[in-house]
Amino acid sequence: MLKMNEKDDVSVKKMAELLRRGATMLAESCPQCGSPLFKVGDDIYCAKCDRRIVYAKSDQEIETQAVKTLIPELRVTLIGKLKALNELVESENDIEKLTRVANLMVLLLQSLHHLEDMRE
Numbered sequence: 001m002l003k004m005n006e007k008d009d010v011s012v013k014k015m016a017e018l019l020r021r022g023a024t025m026l027a028e029s030c031p032q033c034g035s036p037l038f039k040v041g042d043d044i045y046c047a048k049c050d051r052r053i054v055y056a057k058s059d060q061e062i063e064t065q066a067v068k069t070l071i072p073e074l075r076v077t078l079i080g081k082l083k084a085l086n087e088l089v090e091s092e093n094d095i096e097k098l099t100r101v102a103n104l105m106v107l108l109l110q111s112l113h114h115l116e117d118m119r120e
C-alpha cells in the first residue's frame, strides 16, 4: 500500500469521525477526488474535499436543457438560410444548381420541423 500523505491522513480521520457520527459510507465516489462519499443525515459529504456534494442534474437532463435553449437560435438560423436559398432559387436558372438548392431546402425544412417537435 502507498504511504499516505498528510492530506489523506486528515481525510481518513474525518471519515472515521463521520462514521462515528452515524454517517453511512456510500457506494458512489466523489466526482472531484474519487474518494468514497458519506451520507450524513440528508447530506452527502466528501471527507477528502471537506465539502458537501450537491448532485447536479443528470448529464441527459443538462443536455436536453442545452438543446432546448438552442432551439430558438437554430430556428432563426434555419429560417435565415431558407430565406437566402429562396433568393437563390429566384435568380438561379441552372437546373442542376436548382436541384441542389431544392434538396437543401427540403433538408432545412425537415430540420425546422424536427425543432418544432422538440419544443413540446
Ligand SMILES: [Zn+2]
Pocket (backbone or CB within 6 Å): 030, 031, 032, 033, 034, 035, 046, 047, 048, 049, 050
Ligand atoms: Zn472529494
